[in-house]
Amino acid sequence: MTGYFLQAFIYLVAAVIAVPLAKRFGLGSVLGYLIAGVVIGPVVGLVGDETNVIQHFAEFGVVMMLFVVGLELEPKMLWAMRHRLMGLGGLQVGLTTIAVMAIALWFSIQWSIALTIGLVFALSSTAIVLQTFNEKGLGKTEGGRNAFSVLLFQDIAVIPMLAFIPLLALPELIDKAQLAVGEAAEHHEEISLVAGLPGWAYGLVITAAIAMVVVGGHYLSRPLFRFVASSGLREIFTATALMLVIGIAALMSLVGLSPALGTFLAGVVLANSEFRHELESNIDPFKGLLLGLFFITVGAGIDFGILAQDLGLILGLTLGLMLLKALVLLLLAVVFKIRHSDKWLFALSLAQAGEFGFVLLSFTVQNHVIPMEMAQVLSLVVALSMFLTPGLFILFDKVIVPRYRQGSHQREADVIDEQGTVIIAGVGRFGQIVNRMLTANGVKTVVLDHQVSQVDILRSINVKSYFGDATRPDLLHTAGIEEASLLVVAMDNPESTTELVKYVKQTYPRVKVLARAFDRGHAYILHSAGADHIQKETFHSSIELGVDALKCLGFHPFQVEQQKNTFKRIEQRSSKILYQAWCDDSSGERFDNNYRKLFIELEETIKAAMLKDRSDKHATSERGWTPPPKGYDEVLDHDDAQRADNDANG
Amino acid sequence: MSEIKKRILLLLAHPSQHRSEVNIPLFETAKAIEGVTAVDLYGEYPTFDIDIEQEQQRLVDHDIIIFQFPLYWYSTPAMLKEWQDLVLEYGFAYGTDGEQLKGKPFLCALTAGGKEEAYQAQGYNHFTIRQLLAPLEQTASLTGMHYLPPLALFGARTASEDDRMDAHRRKWRRLLKALVEDRVDLDMASGLGKLNHSLDQIILGD
Structure with missing residues (x-):
């Protein structure tokens, strides 16, 4: 037991130190994990052979990652992207594989190995690239979007690759493996439902399993999640999410399919579900940690002996590979008319090999496709190319962007035709109206509410909404707060509203926050929490009712309208002063005597302004329509006559 | 050459800007000129x-007042x-x-749906554009402002299709710059029916 604790502690310490440091130096988290692994493995030697075992376990992070990728892909979106995805992605994978394979063949490597190397190197690093896009805000650019399509195609292509690679197994390697009986036995005696079935029955079982995932995901998940959510226990929801992913992975392994494929499918099926963000935020930490662990084991597995021995070869291979990949991407950018700096972003961002390369490599070794020694060299090439990627992004930022910016300096500012999403937290009586106004004007909104029943009602009238507690940072993250332009906080609990406003303004100062205030005091609290726009929930409707009342009493409607505007104007002007008084008070009791005095003054000002209208000709609310004093026209006439005289004389 | 001698207050009134084809581009042009304060009233x-208060302060702070608007019911x-x-x-x-506006030049920059020929005694609008704007001219007179005849874009609905926008935009920019740099012969301008075809005459040292 102590041994496990120590090991876990070493891995965690390495990650906790290395990852934040790597991020600070602009290298991204993936490189941080890799470095952490290198340090505790080959450099210091704190961890040893158990990394291989842990790596198998950590590969489950990749399965979870595909589940999350699936969750983010509504079937509709997938369909809309199909040309980019198949065209750009398919050609990138195809051309790169062929080019790498051709070069490998030229170096007289056996064709099956050459093809496998091509497949491994065709993939880029989704983790590094998407992470960097997020950090630099490049995801919405033309180059970023196209790069995403390619990455997505690659992620999907991994699944058939995993199915295909075992067919390339080398007989002599299998022979060698069978000598190591213990290991082989472990591999072949896994529990299987399909062992020994005839071909047609096997096909039937597979179809049934996939149908189970799709139909079950669509029809059974909802009642299950609702049942769990109504218990209000967060950890049970997490348990359900894990149960789902692990269950599907187990089912897929049982019938001999890739667990990644199964969870990806389940993800896509659940992408439309109201529980999507909640699911994603529950799985995310596990996915992140397992992937991190995976990267650490990769780093720990790097053999410095080999690196030192073949330094020239490995460096040459890495640079050659990146050059080749960038050239293929540039060619595609030209064919698909990606222009200007986007072309370079597209080519440079995807020029590395990726984490799936590690997965494929360890898989190829397990399946006796590539000899161990070669896989180690290739692993180093993949890792090195990932190490170099942040450099390419820096090149893009510092050299390429400025060059294109100069060229486009003369152009007038672009009309913004794409609006970022608006996240609405809380969609009861208040948030609903906000949402209706926004969606009626074609604004994309993401609606969150923590009451399942509320979400159900909205879904039943075709308002897309998600279940979840918006005050939780991870849920906000999956709802897309990084890319959102506005957050509307319309929850009816003043404390949670304040908490959420504070959190968002601190963490994402770029996002504008519009908040619903419970009352005047709450409005002040929200103001000091940094909310950009605040509306008191009852202020406007109360004023409108006051307007109705005045009209019923026989006031002229237009005059009432003016009085209302005056009322609001004075209220607004004095609210700044009142806020100051509220802030200055340090007695703890927020509404102290000074504040009360000021509030009474405000009431007097309003009353005076209203009365003025009836007693004084120059009233605040009616200035413009106040007639000039009687007899003023005679003066004007006199002036004009005089001017005419002057003109005649002059 | 490009020093700011006069500050212009440009007041735009256009209630449906998402449909605007000419006024907004003209407004953007004006915004880009130094010395012009462009206000979108709607x-x-x-x-x-x-x-x-704010509007009166703006009037006090500027030397030249311009109304920019599409002509609605004359x-x-x-x-x-x-x-x-x-x-x-x-x-x-x-x-x-009441002398805060005294001596400030005042100009209307407008767009009109009808063709130029329609705005004359023989045309279907029966009056020239200057005649139709008589209330504004008299307002300028009563407030002591120096009234300048209007700069008008006629046939505004088809201006961009007929490629007349660029020419008008150039004229607009030239006039605004000349006003800021105080290179407009105001007295010569006063006698004209409109400024459209007379920029060469009234702008000095271009």
């Missing part, structure tokens, strides 16, 4: 709740009329001590 007062859109009703107060713009 944008600033969407509920017609005009801040009289007059300004409602917002500009409301603006006049509220801001040009007795005691501020006219009457006893």
Whole structure:
């Protein structure tokens, strides 16, 4: 037991130190994990052979990652992207594989190995690239979007690759493996439902399993999640999410399919579900940690002996590979008319090999496709190319962007035709109206509410909404707060509203926050929490009712309208002063005597302004329509006559 | 050459800007010129709740006043009329001590749906554009401003299809720059029916 604790502690310490440091130096988290692994493995030697075992376990992070990728892909979106995805992605994978394979063949490597190397190197690093896009805000650019399509195609292509690679197994390697009986036995005696079935029955079982995932995901998940959510226990929801992913992975392994494929499918099926963000935020930490662990084991597995021995070869291979990949991407950018700096972003961002390369490599070794020694060299090439990627992004930022910016300096500012999403937290009586106004004007909104029943009602009238507690940072993250332009906080609990406003303004100062205030005091609290726009929930409707009342009493409607505007104007002007008084008070009791005095003054000002209208000709609310004093026209006439005289004389 | 001698206050009144084909481009052109304060009245007062103090202060702070608007029923859109009703107060713009606008040049830059030929005694609009704007001319006179004949884009609905926008935009930019740099012969301009075809005459040292 102590041994496990120590090991876990070493891995965690390495990650906790290395990852934040790597991020600070602009290298991204993936490189941080890799470095952490290198340090505790080959450099210091704190961890040893158990990394291989842990790596198998950590590969489950990749399965979870595909589940999350699936969750983010509504079937509709997938369909809309199909040309980019198949065209750009398919050609990138195809051309790169062929080019790498051709070069490998030229170096007289056996064709099956050459093809496998091509497949491994065709993939880029989704983790590094998407992470960097997020950090630099490049995801919405033309180059970023196209790069995403390619990455997505690659992620999907991994699944058939995993199915295909075992067919390339080398007989002599299998022979060698069978000598190591213990290991082989472990591999072949896994529990299987399909062992020994005839071909047609096997096909039937597979179809049934996939149908189970799709139909079950669509029809059974909802009642299950609702049942769990109504218990209000967060950890049970997490348990359900894990149960789902692990269950599907187990089912897929049982019938001999890739667990990644199964969870990806389940993800896509659940992408439309109201529980999507909640699911994603529950799985995310596990996915992140397992992937991190995976990267650490990769780093720990790097053999410095080999690196030192073949330094020239490995460096040459890495640079050659990146050059080749960038050239293929540039060619595609030209064919698909990606222009200007986007072309370079597209080519440079995807020029590395990726984490799936590690997965494929360890898989190829397990399946006796590539000899161990070669896989180690290739692993180093993949890792090195990932190490170099942040450099390419820096090149893009510092050299390429400025060059294109100069060229486009003369152009007038672009009309913004794409609006970022608006996240609405809380969609009861208040948030609903906000949402209706926004969606009626074609604004994309993401609606969150923590009451399942509320979400159900909205879904039943075709308002897309998600279940979840918006005050939780991870849920906000999956709802897309990084890319959102506005957050509307319309929850009816003043404390949670304040908490959420504070959190968002601190963490994402770029996002504008519009908040619903419970009352005047709450409005002040929200103001000091940094909310950009605040509306008191009852202020406007109360004023409108006051307007109705005045009209019923026989006031002229237009005059009432003016009085209302005056009322609001004075209220607004004095609210700044009142806020100051509220802030200055340090007695703890927020509404102290000074504040009360000021509030009474405000009431007097309003009353005076209203009365003025009836007693004084120059009233605040009616200035413009106040007639000039009687007899003023005679003066004007006199002036004009005089001017005419002057003109005649002059 | 490009020093700011006169500060221009440009008041735009256009109630449906998402449909605008000519006024907004012209407004953008003006915005880019140094020395021009461009105010979108409908944008600033969407509920017609005009801040009289602020508007009067703006008038005091500038040397030249320009109204920019599409011609609605031979007059300004409602917002500009409301603006006049509220801001040009007795005691501020006219009457006893009402001398704040005295001597400031005043110009209307407008767009009209009808063709240029329609705005004459023989045309279907029967009056010239200057005649139709007589209330504004008289307002300028009563407030002591120096009235300049209008700069008008006629046939505005088809201006961009007929490629007349660029030429008009150039004229507009040239006039605004000349006004800022105080290179316009105001007295010569006063006698014209409109400024459209006379920029060469009235702008000095271009």
